[in-house]
Amino acid sequence: MEAMFRIAGLEKAFGPIRVLSDVDLELRAGEVTVLMGANGAGKSTLVKVISGVHARDRGTMHLSGEPFDPASPAEAIRAGVVTVHQNINDGVVAALDVATNLTMDRLTGKDAPLLFNPRRVRREAQAVADRLGLQVNLSASISELSLADRQMVAIARAMAHEPKVMILDEPTSSLSSAEANRLFAVVERLREHGVAILYISHRMSDIRRIADRIVALRDGVIAGVFADKPLDYEGAVDAMLGRAMDLSTVSVKDATRKVFEAKDLRIASQARPFSLAVGDGEVVAITGLVGVGKTALAETLFGVRRPLGGTMTLEGREYRPRSPADAIEEGVFLVAKDRAESGIVADFNLYKNMSLPFLRRLARLGVSQPRAERAIARRQIEDLGIVCRGERDRMQTLSGGNQQKVMVARWTAQPSSLLILDEPFQGVDIAARRDIAAKLRAGAAGRATLLLLTELDEALETADRILVMSEHTIVGEHRNAGLDMDRLLAQVAGEDIRGAA
Amino acid sequence: MADTVIRYGFLALLAALIVFFAFAAPGFASPQSAVFIFQSVAITGILALGVTATLVVGGFDLSIGSVATSAMMAAAYAMVVLEQNALVAVLFCLAIGALVGLVNGIIIVYMRVPDLLATLGMMFLLVGLQRIPTEGRSIATGMTMPDGSTATGTFSPTFLALGRHRLDFFIDNLLPVSVVVLLVLAVLIWFFLEFTRFGRMMYAVGSNEKAAELAGAPVKAYKIWAYVISGVFASIGGILLAARLGRGDIASGNNLLLDSVAAALIGFAVLGAAKPNAFGTAIGALFVGVLLQGLTMMNAPYYTQDFVKGAVLVVALVFTFALSNRAR
Numbered sequence: 001m002e003a004m005f006r007i008a009g010l011e012k013a014f015g016p017i018r019v020l021s022d023v024d025l026e027l028r029a030g031e032v033t034v035l036m037g038a039n040g041a042g043k044s045t046l047v048k049v050i051s052g053v054h055a056r057d058r059g060t061m062h063l064s065g066e067p068f069d070p071a072s073p074a075e076a077i078r079a080g081v082v083t084v085h086q087n088i089n090d091g092v093v094a095a096l097d098v099a100t101n102l103t104m105d106r107l108t109g110k111d112a113p114l115l116f117n118p119r120r121v122r123r124e125a126q127a128v129a130d131r132l133g134l135q136v137n138l139s140a141s142i143s144e145l146s147l148a149d150r151q152m153v154a155i156a157r158a159m160a161h162e163p164k165v166m167i168l169d170e171p172t173s174s175l176s177s178a179e180a181n182r183l184f185a186v187v188e189r190l191r192e193h194g195v196a197i198l199y200i201s202h203r204m205s206d207i208r209r210i211a212d213r214i215v216a217l218r219d220g221v222i223a224g225v226f227a228d229k230p231l232d233y234e235g236a237v238d239a240m241l242g243r244a245m246d247l248s249t250v251s252v253k254d255a256t257r258k259v260f261e262a263k264d265l266r267i268a269s270q271a272r273p274f275s276l277a278v279g280d281g282e283v284v285a286i287t288g289l290v291g292v293g294k295t296a297l298a299e300t301l302f303g304v305r306r307p308l309g310g311t312m313t314l315e316g317r318e319y320r321p322r323s324p325a326d327a328i329e330e331g332v333f334l335v336a337k338d339r340a341e342s343g344i345v346a347d348f349n350l351y352k353n354m355s356l357p358f359l360r361r362l363a364r365l366g367v368s369q370p371r372a373e374r375a376i377a378r379r380q381i382e383d384l385g386i387v388c389r390g391e392r393d394r395m396q397t398l399s400g401g402n403q404q405k406v407m408v409a410r411w412t413a414q415p416s417s418l419l420i421l422d423e424p425f426q427g428v429d430i431a432a433r434r435d436i437a438a439k440l441r442a443g444a445a446g447r448a449t450l451l452l453l454t455e456l457d458e459a460l461e462t463a464d465r466i467l468v469m470s471e472h473t474i475v476g477e478h479r480n481a482g483l484d485m486d487r488l489l490a491q492v493a494g495e496d497i498r499g500a501a
Numbered sequence: 502m503a504d505t506v507i508r509y510g511f512l513a514l515l516a517a518l519i520v521f522f523a524f525a526a527p528g529f530a531s532p533q534s535a536v537f538i539f540q541s542v543a544i545t546g547i548l549a550l551g552v553t554a555t556l557v558v559g560g561f562d563l564s565i566g567s568v569a570t571s572a573m574m575a576a577a578y579a580m581v582v583l584e585q586n587a588l589v590a591v592l593f594c595l596a597i598g599a600l601v602g603l604v605n606g607i608i609i610v611y612m613r614v615p616d617l618l619a620t621l622g623m624m625f626l627l628v629g630l631q632r633i634p635t636e637g638r639s640i641a642t643g644m645t646m647p648d649g650s651t652a653t654g655t656f657s658p659t660f661l662a663l664g665r666h667r668l669d670f671f672i673d674n675l676l677p678v679s680v681v682v683l684l685v686l687a688v689l690i691w692f693f694l695e696f697t698r699f700g701r702m703m704y705a706v707g708s709n710e711k712a713a714e715l716a717g718a719p720v721k722a723y724k725i726w727a728y729v730i731s732g733v734f735a736s737i738g739g740i741l742l743a744a745r746l747g748r749g750d751i752a753s754g755n756n757l758l759l760d761s762v763a764a765a766l767i768g769f770a771v772l773g774a775a776k777p778n779a780f781g782t783a784i785g786a787l788f789v790g791v792l793l794q795g796l797t798m799m800n801a802p803y804y805t806q807d808f809v810k811g812a813v814l815v816v817a818l819v820f821t822f823a824l825s826n827r828a829r
Contacts, residue, residue: 302715304715323717323719324714324715324716324717325717325718327717328716328717329717336712336715341709341711341712342709342711342712342715343712343715344709344712345704345705345708345709345712345713346708346709347704347707347708347776348704348705348708352701356701356702356705356712356713356716357716357717359698359701359702360698362698363697363698366697366698366699367696367697367698368696368697368698368701
């Protein structure tokens with residue numbers, strides 16, 4: 001079968017750093033090609049080259065046999081290559097209703113009529129929605145819709161261009177599993193319409209569900225193409241990571257003394273209560289898909305929200321934090337998810353960011369002691385190998401991985417009883433991720449460490465014990481040595497619960 | 502190069518301005534002239550330092566001008582009508598300032614009214630409220646009260662000294678008390694914001710509220726405190742205004758809000774801070790004072806003043822936002 005879209009010998013560098021080298025890729029009509037790759041493998045750069053954001057340095061692209069050379073995203077869309085970006089809200093205008101969103105692209109451009117005709121907009125929007133079988137109230141405002149519905153609208157809107165190629169960039173990253181199922185139904189519909197789909201994801205459950213072919217990208221090179229049925233998922237993961245999953249890197253320890261314990265904890269109104277214990281020196285990872293309550297659990301332990309039921313004990317004493325300040329006082333620290341939004345103070349330099357939670361301890365009579373703060377920051381920079389000029393650097397000058405190291409450094413600068421890290425490897429390159437994981441394991445003695453991770457690989461790389469979370473409760477527990485991968489994956493996918501019910 | 506311009510540009514401009522006026526306007530370079538400048542900016546400077554605290558936590562306080570005039574009316578009412586002494590009048594004013602700040606803070610933090618709207622509403626409320634006790638009349642000894650009686654109280658001399666007394670400083674009768682109050686408050690708030698953990702946390706709240714909260718900061722309390730500081734500083738400005746005028750003048754203080762907000766915003770440009778800061782605010786107030794005094798001594802007409810202030814503000818804002826953002 002002739003490929004709808006073909007890339008050959010593609011290269012792209014930013015300054016001295018070569019991001020993509022000699023990439024060949026084919027997308028065929030009516031097929032879902034999954035592009036897998038770890039953080040920093042070059043996935044987003046590839047997408048940006050295809051969608052006309054970046055110009056390529058070398059290589060050729062062909063769309064239905066014609067050379068394809070978009071100078072801008074708008075040109076790529078006009079030619080029939082449409083991208084639905086990871087950030088859902090980039091694809092919709094929250095202040096307008098669904099119908100207007102669906103037909104927005106017809107409001108601009110030369111042929112757009114001067115006057116806005118609501119009835120015509122409704123009619124066209126209905127046609128667009130019907131094509132995808134979209135069940136959304138057309139007069140609802142986007143801001144009333146769930147993330148999943150917004151995503152559907154963004155895709156439907158992209159469909160209005162009658163695309164030949166559609167790129168979906170981590171479309172399930174903010175969806176719950178039920179919502180993701182609806183997305184898959186839409187993807188199948190697109191496939192029936194003969195669209196060539198490039199689906200970017202590193203979530204195994206998605207990939208198992210919809211992939212016709214898998215392309216693994218590693219360090220800017222195509223590391224493997226898997227097209228033979230049944231698809232070799234493990235081979236694809238191996239190709240993506242560049243090694244057979246090396247579990248021996250973790251020498252699993254068993255904890256002797258319980259530091260933190262939760263009994264019959266309930267964190268959502270419909271959820272089953274669960275118990276949880278983390279021991280001294282132990283690194284426990286809780287894994288599960290996005291939206292299963294990992295962050296809710298982290299926030300409950302850190303005093304941001306109250307549990308709906310159950311008790312917690314820390315170092316043998318009852319633990320009932322009423323605020324993050326309480327939790328910090330008791331020795332429970334949280335490296336929060338999404339550092340830009342909930343971690344970094346952009347106006348502060350590196351050492352002020354690190355000392356932020358501990359100013360009370362570091363200050364004398366309320367007067368802050370910059371000299372002490374800077375000494376601690378220098379020690380932490382050294383310890384974690386943060387690449388910077390000094391402790392007075394601005395945060396923006398640091399790379400994502402180094403910014404995350406600063407966040408970890410902030411919360412490891414003082415001894416804690418329970419250290420919680422919510423998605424600490426988000427937007428972090430592999431080298432920094434290994435550094436952070438090694439540091440967490442090396443410094444684990446004397447505290448309980450709890451990681452909340454969506455990516456199973458990250459859990460396998462760092463944890464002594466892996467707990468699986470699904471629908472706001474814990475559904476499985478595995479010692480990270482010779483664990484039963486199939487069972488674990490089934491639990492992640494929520495199959496155990498359904499089986500039990 | 503660009504860094505140096507952004508960092509020291511405004512201070513250099515201020516120095517150049519002073520040198521220029523010293524040559525162009527005879528009598529400008531004298532202690533008396535310097536003191537006069539300080540005195541002219543004392544009240545707006547104090548208000549500006551207060552509003553700086555709210556800017557630091559990412560808020561804004563539009564009610565400061567009306568808090569100051571309310572405090573002025575309250576001081577006059579306390580002494581002239583209620584015949585209280587200076588101490589009671591001062592405490593009464595400070596309490597009003599703190600109370601208004603507290604209410605502002607609660608409305609903004611707990612009722613989630615946007616800061617500009619909440620304090621705008623408070624401004625209208627106070628402008629109206631301060632006229633009610635006297636049915637819209639100014640307060641002075643011998644005035645007729647709404648019930649037909651005559652107010653017999655007087656401004657206490659101690660109170661008036663706050664606005665009129667001059668301390669000996671190298672030269673006899675040089676330094677007005679109001680200037681001393683300004684300098685003390687400026688040093689105080691500067692130290693508080695830059696060198697205490699509370700000030701640091703307030704900046705953190707202003708820069709990333711969620712991060713500050715997750716670092717254990719009681720964000721709501723910090724925000725409310727910022728408005729209380731702003732209210733108290735504004736009421737101190739009002740006390741000095743009452744002491745200078747010696748009456749509760751219903752028509753005075755119209756320019757207070759705009760002048761002090763301008764000073765605080767000009768402060769963003771000082772030392773390339775690109776954020777609210779006490780030192781910058783003080784320099785900003787001084788800059789406007791120097792410019793107006795110099796122009797007045799060069800016989801520029803009074804009605805050009807607002808234009809000049811506005812122009813300085815626009816230039817300073819361009820400095821802050823366009824230049825310093827580009828350098829990053």
